[in-house]
Amino acid sequence: MLRATDPTTHLWDEELPGGSHWSSILRRGVVLRLTALADDANVAALFYSREQPLERYNMADTLKAQHTAHLTTGCVCYSDMGRILCSVIGDTCGWHDPLCGLTDADAITAKYGATRFQEQRNSRYVSGREAMLVELGKYGLGPRDLVANVNFFSKVVVDDDGAMRLATGHAKAGQHVDLRFEMDTIVLLHAGPHPLASGPAYVPAGVRLDAYRAPPMAADDPCRTRCPENARGFINTERLHAGLAESA
């Protein structure tokens, strides 16, 4: 569907080093491709409506609407307002974790040791929670806005007793996931270790970002046709944009 080098649809690219955090506004109709630059990548992600950031990614609504505990092609990320922030329109990894949340500073120190900028410069260890709080602050948002996130490229399996296990060897270098934005969205990313990663080495993979202009939505769009719930989610989202010009 999307060819990585097509100059007619490719908008920009950027590389996030392992351990770094990033945010931007992704416009409706843009596809963001995340490409793992090494094995065992993990990219924590959060999504907020650009128009009203109180409308934000909602883990529970995303899971319930689609009867899933993992994200892959065909899944969408719901806001708490019954609308779709972004859709997973392509995925060569196969499973992304929406359950486990972020690392915090205590967990990072306990697992990998204490670091400071004074000694380690930009290779110091930053927790997922602090990375997200820094990026949230750039939009006037803070701890009250920090909700459950998606962990792209990580697979967490739950057994019959509810025990969670992080699958080893899941993400491979070069795999990608394509997110098509259905609303103007504040996107926060952190290329840091998954909270269930065992350590002991802190070697988070980098991730490459490529932005594309989304192709027109086909009648058999895998996200819209995945389930009747998603068809209704797209209707809710279209109503948000009703009356606006179709393309910018």
Next chain:
Amino acid sequence: MNSQPTPIDDTVPAGEPWMGVVKAGQTLRIVDLEGNQAVDTLFYNAADTTEHYSAQNTIQAQRRIYLTTGTVLLSNRGRPMLRIAEDTCGRHDTLGGACSSESNTVRYALEKRHMHSCRDSFLLALARHDRGMTKRDLPSNINFFMNVPVTPTGGLRFADGISAAGRHVDLLALMDTLVLISNCPQLNNPCNAYNPTPILVRTLGVTSRESA
């Protein structure tokens, strides 16, 4: 004796919110009076409500998605808030979140928007109590007495309830805790047999009747 914590002994009808403070050391019992009633619940540090129950911190720490006896409910700052001291149901959900009029339009039908929902109850309680809390302060909640299994292939099911009339969960407060409950009004989901029912919320030990 020093000031005794105020005892709590309230029956909460279906569709009503409930808010109260449980002091450190008090145990709060929630009773599923008629069986398979969803009790959507959030906990906050009573002294600073920006610290609240975190499903992610809690399931990360115990590496298990279900809550039951022994589970320590952790805050978004990683601190212990309450411990489940007793549980005669066996399993409680913390992934399914709360119903809302907006999510009802997605899950059931666009025409379901007008039906009462937990998130409307939460917002009403926050407005009534006027502590400066808003929708920003509504993270993912616990659903006491709900059975929401994750399958080994990554599916999510709303399974038949495993609770029954009279089953209860006891929560020992490890800090002064503000409790926010929506006794779920959902009429579209078979998990409660389409019949929302009352619950009992009470503190154990010193109560107005049992104390001198």
